[in-house]
Amino acid sequence: MHFFDWAIVIAYIAWLVSDGIKRTKLERTTESYFLANRSLPWWAVGLSVMATQLSAITLVGTTGQGYNDGLRFVQFYYGLPIAMIILSVTLVPFFYRAKVYTAYEYLEKRFDLKTRAFTSFLFLLSRGMSCGAVVAAPAVVLSVILGWNVSLTALLICAPAVAYTILGGVQAVTWTDVKTMALTVGALVIAMIFLILGLPGGVGVGDALTIAGGTGRLRAFNFDFTLTETYTFWSGMLGGTFLMLSYFGCDQSQVQRYLTARSVDDGRTSLLMSAYWKIPLQVLVLMVGVFTFLFYLFNQPPLLFNPVHNARMQSSVASTQYETLRQEFQSTFQARRQAAVDIAAARQSGDVVVQARATDAFRQQDETLRTIRARAATLVRETTGDANYNDVNYVFPTFITTALPIGLVGLWIAAIMTAATDTIAAELNSLSTATIIDFYKRLFRPNRSDMHYVFVSRVATGFWGLFACVVAVYASSLGSLIEVVNRFGSFFYGSILGVFMLAILTRRTTGTGAFVGLIAGMTAVAVVAFGRPEISFLWHNVVGAAVVFAVGVAVSFFNREESRGLTVESLKSKV
Amino acid sequence: MDDQPAGNRTATYLSVIGVEILVWLALWWLQQRFVI
Numbered sequence: 348m349h350f351f352d353w354a355i356v357i358a359y360i361a362w363l364v365s366d367g368i369k370r371t372k373l374e375r376t377t378e379s380y381f382l383a384n385r386s387l388p389w390w391a392v393g394l395s396v397m398a399t400q401l402s403a404i405t406l407v408g409t410t411g412q413g414y415n416d417g418l419r420f421v422q423f424y425y426g427l428p429i430a431m432i433i434l435s436v437t438l439v440p441f442f443y444r445a446k447v448y449t450a451y452e453y454l455e456k457r458f459d460l461k462t463r464a465f466t467s468f469l470f471l472l473s474r475g476m477s478c479g480a481v482v483a484a485p486a487v488v489l490s491v492i493l494g495w496n497v498s499l500t501a502l503l504i505c506a507p508a509v510a511y512t513i514l515g516g517v518q519a520v521t522w523t524d525v526k527t528m529a530l531t532v533g534a535l536v537i538a539m540i541f542l543i544l545g546l547p548g549g550v551g552v553g554d555a556l557t558i559a560g561g562t563g564r565l566r567a568f569n570f571d572f573t574l575t576e577t578y579t580f581w582s583g584m585l586g587g588t589f590l591m592l593s594y595f596g597c598d599q600s601q602v603q604r605y606l607t608a609r610s611v612d613d614g615r616t617s618l619l620m621s622a623y624w625k626i627p628l629q630v631l632v633l634m635v636g637v638f639t640f641l642f643y644l645f646n647q648p649p650l651l652f653n654p655v656h657n658a659r660m661q662s663s664v665a666s667t668q669y670e671t672l673r674q675e676f677q678s679t680f681q682a683r684r685q686a687a688v689d690i691a692a693a694r695q696s697g698d699v700v701v702q703a704r705a706t707d708a709f710r711q712q713d714e715t716l717r718t719i720r721a722r723a724a725t726l727v728r729e730t731t732g733d734a735n736y737n738d739v740n741y742v743f744p745t746f747i748t749t750a751l752p753i754g755l756v757g758l759w760i761a762a763i764m765t766a767a768t769d770t771i772a773a774e775l776n777s778l779s780t781a782t783i784i785d786f787y788k789r790l791f792r793p794n795r796s797d798m799h800y801v802f803v804s805r806v807a808t809g810f811w812g813l814f815a816c817v818v819a820v821y822a823s824s825l826g827s828l829i830e831v832v833n834r835f836g837s838f839f840y841g842s843i844l845g846v847f848m849l850a851i852l853t854r855r856t857t858g859t860g861a862f863v864g865l866i867a868g869m870t871a872v873a874v875v876a877f878g879r880p881e882i883s884f885l886w887h888n889v890v891g892a893a894v895v896f897a898v899g900v901a902v903s904f905f906n907r908e909e910s911r912g913l914t915v916e917s918l919k920s921k922v
Numbered sequence: 923m924d925d926q927p928a929g930n931r932t933a934t935y936l937s938v939i940g941v942e943i944l945v946w947l948a949l950w951w952l953q954q955r956f957v958i
Contacts, residue, residue, distance in 0.1 A: 418949065418952075418953075421949070425942075425946075428938050428939065428941075428942045429939075429942075431938065432935045432938055432939075435931075435935070436935075553956075556952070556955075556956040557956050559956065560952075560953075560955075560956030565952050565953050565956050566953055567949035567950070567952065567953055568946075568949070568950065568953060615931070619934065619938060622938045622941075622942075623938060623941050626942065626945050627945060630945070630949070
């Protein structure tokens with residue numbers, strides 16, 4: 348990386364940390380440290396909600412998915428706007444009226460301590476783990492692409508987040524999110540412009556889209572109803588809605604963002620900002636991936652995007668086989684490139700027959716190229732013993748470091764690193780809040796001063812930062828990173844959502860009913876996940892929520908505890 | 923605590939659905955227009 352790019356990365360991270368440290372003086376009470384005295388404007392909170400969800404995994408993994416599969420992944424988000432509306436009507440006003448610090452505090456008001464403590468524990472477990480995966484994504488990729496040490500890279504991402512979150516609390520987290528969101532969107536737009544301007548002469552945007560469409564990469568709707576296909580319209584609308592309801596409504600890392608808003612309306616508006624913008628933003632990220640595919644359609648890509656594996660294969664016992672594949676790859680690339688140019692020329696001249704012939708040739712060469720890459724991947728797995736080899740996360744970083752000019756490389760590396768940094772900062776902040784409010788203050792040291800709680804919150808943030816780094820190193824050995832994060836969550840998300848549904852929607856459900864339902868829901872998800880692994884993980888959320896709800900209602904029917912009744916109907920008059 | 927009248931909130935929610943339908947239509951057009 349050029350000196351100037353280094354300077355951009357270091358200057359930007361230094362600015363984030365120093366700005367976070369400036370906010371240290373403001374944080375003297377738990378309400379200011381955790382909730383910014385419920386004083387932040389809706390637009391800052393809204394950007395923080397979006398930035399927390401848009402991590403480095405989005406920038407690295409999703410652009411790679413766009414390169415490989417096109418727009419297919421956008422279906423994952425189709426349920427998001429509906430989930431946001433449901434949350435704006437239900438949970439958001441609940442949390443505001445109940446004056447809670449954590450989402451799980453409400454469960455004690457509605458059920459009992461054990462339900463609150465258990466759900467909060469599940470949050471700590473799943474979010475703590477995913478926090479590690481969020482660091483691992485950019486750490487592994489950047490270390491390979493730039494030749495850095497993976498542990499040091501993880502530390503470089505973690506350390507600024509830990510520093511400004513410990514010192515500046517939620518204020519630092521939110522205002523850093525605002526800056527990083529602006530940087531990320533700017534970097535995406537610049538990359539898109541660069542990719543469009545980089546199309547070869549004679550190939551217009553319409554031609555490029557026609558070529559991408561010819562490979563199925565513009566397919567954003569799959570209406571097949573199948574439980575085994577991960578991304579379909581139905582899995583997005585049903586499984587996705589349940590996942591988003593759980594993530595934005597029951598996950599402290601998101602709930603804490605909108606609890607900092609000035610009013611219940613500001614909280615709602617901040618969530619609805621994602622409802623309006625999340626899908627278009629995701630389309631932009633995937634289209635950057637699609638145009639990266641088009642870039643490498645006209646510019647020779649490497650056979651393997653992971654340079655470490657590329658070097659290892661060249662010096663391995665299978666080097667001759669690898670070299671043969673590489674030469675085959677190069678000649679097929681040239682043939683596919685020519686077919687793509689022919690499609691563009693035929694499209695411009697309006698010659699339908701020639702276009703159809705060129706399209707057939709293009710598809711054939713594209714399929715051959717896919718097969719060669721698949722054979723190379725198999726060879727890597729057999730030679731290196733790396734059973735999970737997949738270079739999807741290396742495509743876009745390779746483009747950044749080899750195709751973008753000096754300055755833009757630094758901008759993008761800074762965007763990737765700080766996208767991870769600000770996501771884990773929000774997560775560390777929420778992990779610390781749940782640790783202190785739901786456990787330390789509630790169970791162990793109930794009557795200490797606010798200064799004491801702020802101090803132990805800072806210690807807890809440091810502990811979770813260290814935990815995230817340790818998990819990051821482990822997560823780096825697991826397959827496609829974006830699915831790792833969602834898999835961690837889907838084991839608990841649906842079940843936790845089921846508990847909140849029982850709390851809000853039913854009047855007679857008791858604490859014991861909810862607790863037994865939660866155990867049953869998680870057991871059901873485990874049975875489905877291990878017994879029928881072919882079923883897409885998005886459906887686990889539906890299974891978990893449905894089983895918790897059904898078992899919770901059934902157990903409460905036979906259980907004679909008194910219900911506290913803080914539900915949709917009764918909350919207004921009782922809080 | 924609810925500053926906004928309920929009618930305004932309903933209009934906001936409807937506009938969210940409207941924007942999602944518009945995005946779907948745009949993606950559908952993209953999918954159909956550039957399929958060869």
